[in-house]
Amino acid sequence: MSISTQGERPTVRKHSAQRVAVVTGAADGIGWATARRLAEDVAHVALLDMRLDAARERAIELGGTHLALRADVTSADDVRQAIDAVIEQFGRIDVLINNAGIGDQSAPTVEQDVDAFDRVLAVHLRGTYLMSRAVAKVMLAQRSGAIVNLGSIAALGGIPGRNAYGAAKAGILAMTRAMACEWARGGVRVNAVAPGYVRTQLVVELERRGTLNAAAIEARTPMGRFAAPEEIAEAVAFLASDRASFITGTTLAVDGGWLALAAPESVLESQGANH
Numbered sequence: 220m221s222i223s224t225q226g227e228r229p230t231v232r233k234h235s236a237q238r239v240a241v242v243t244g245a246a247d248g249i250g251w252a253t254a255r256r257l258a259e260d261v262a263h264v265a266l267l268d269m270r271l272d273a274a275r276e277r278a279i280e281l282g283g284t285h286l287a288l289r290a291d292v293t294s295a296d297d298v299r300q301a302i303d304a305v306i307e308q309f310g311r312i313d314v315l316i317n318n319a320g321i322g323d324q325s326a327p328t329v330e331q332d333v334d335a336f337d338r339v340l341a342v343h344l345r346g347t348y349l350m351s352r353a354v355a356k357v358m359l360a361q362r363s364g365a366i367v368n369l370g371s372i373a374a375l376g377g378i379p380g381r382n383a384y385g386a387a388k389a390g391i392l393a394m395t396r397a398m399a400c401e402w403a404r405g406g407v408r409v410n411a412v413a414p415g416y417v418r419t420q421l422v423v424e425l426e427r428r429g430t431l432n433a434a435a436i437e438a439r440t441p442m443g444r445f446a447a448p449e450e451i452a453e454a455v456a457f458l459a460s461d462r463a464s465f466i467t468g469t470t471l472a473v474d475g476g477w478l479a480l481a482a483p484e485s486v487l488e489s490q491g492a493n494h
């Protein structure tokens with residue numbers, strides 16, 4: 220096993236025929252579950268995160284010839300250097316997962332901070348744009364590749380106060396369609412998943428502190444529970460794989476039925492009781 224990080228000399232042999240995936244925000248939550256899942260399908264996973272130490276630990280935990288990289292996806296320089304490092308090490312990129320993200324501020328709209336608004340847009344929207352742009356150059360030259368973006372149910376329904384987050388996720392879905400059409404004949408597919416509520420460490424911690432009403436979320440979800448990060452990762456891995464070879468420009472909701480419900484949630488309880 221050999222692990223390398225950006226800035227250090229490559230320590231693995233280059234296998235140009237072996238598939239390579241880049242996952243942003245891979246040190247935690249859905250990104251980490253996705254990196255684990257993709258490691259079953261591809262030879263090398265580049266785990267990119269702002270927190271290099273955490274990404275390094277994850278790369279070691281994953282084993283094999285994987286790579287940890289530090290980059291802030293909002294920085295064009297960071298993104299360029301990270302992609303150069305992946306190419307230097309592995310010679311190609313077959314899969315990009317634009318997962319890095321942050322939550323929105325919790326104040327009411329009239330009291331919100333404009334800088335915080337801009338930062339949420341930057342991480343999600345600019346980050347997805349910069350990463351896709353840099354990686355697509357590589358994929359178009361290969362004439363193959365798959366990009367999967369993380370959307371959210373917040374892109375498709377309104378969450379009071381979550382202005383930047385909802386707008387950023389809706390923008391990501393729009394960009395998914397635009398890039399999919401632009402690059403389809405170049406052999407590059409672009410899709411998105413729209414998760415519902417996912418039980419990541421953050422959710423567990425918020426629940427423990429009593430600042431998240433998990434019971435209310437479960438009651439509003441037709442399947443009556445949160446998603447596990449692995450369930451989102453499975454959908455991402457499908458869209459990234461050749462099994463999705465004729466799918467591009469689409470958004471796959473992975474939400475336990477959240478978006479399908481257009482009735483009071485009490486109807487769910489009575490349905491459950493009937494069967």
Ligand code: NAD
Binds near residue numbers: 250268270369
């Ligand atoms: P998380 O906070 O557990 O992990 C996010 C990771 O992204 C962290 O490791 C963090 O260091 C990294 N990151 C943050 N900003 C970055 C930046 N500028 N550059 C590089 N890395 C950065 O988050 P999560 O809950 O796993 O969410 C992952 C994605 O899924 C996000 O895009 C989020 O919006 C989306 N999503 C999450 C949920 C949910 O319920 N958790 C639901 C729908 C969509």
